[in-house]
Amino acid sequence: MHLALRHSPTRWVSSNDSGEPAGGTSAVLEYETAETIEARCAKDADRLECLMQAVEYREAGYQRVGGWIESSRNQIQTAFGRRLADAALQVSPLAWRDR
Structure with missing residues (x-):
């Protein structure tokens, strides 16, 4: 070849x-x-991971992560990804430990 x-x-x-x-x-x-839905979902997963990491940093007391959170949220393309992002922004990243 x-x-x-x-x-x-x-x-x-x-x-x-x-x-x-x-x-x-x-x-x-x-x-x-990102021409396929699978590629858009994969990109959204990467952006959600970044967003959740920024939320965890914010929860730990780090400042100036607002731009990181906003840019990650704004780049999410799918409706389901945006719903997950909104949920991540409303719930403490450690809430799962209290269940």
Whole structure:
């Protein structure tokens, strides 16, 4: 198999003889372009993780995490992701320990 570099709209990627992205590169491209619902959900999961981490820092007393929380929340694309983000912002990150 021959691998070659080609330029995509966003960067150089390796491709095989057929011009298709090589190996796991296609999954990365799918994630980065967010053209599928699966890719949008994966991106939302990453953003939710960042948001929840910022909320945990805020709960621990760190200041100046508001921008981090806001930018993470604003980048969430799916309705379900936004519902999860809203819930994360309303409930203490340690509430699960009290159940």
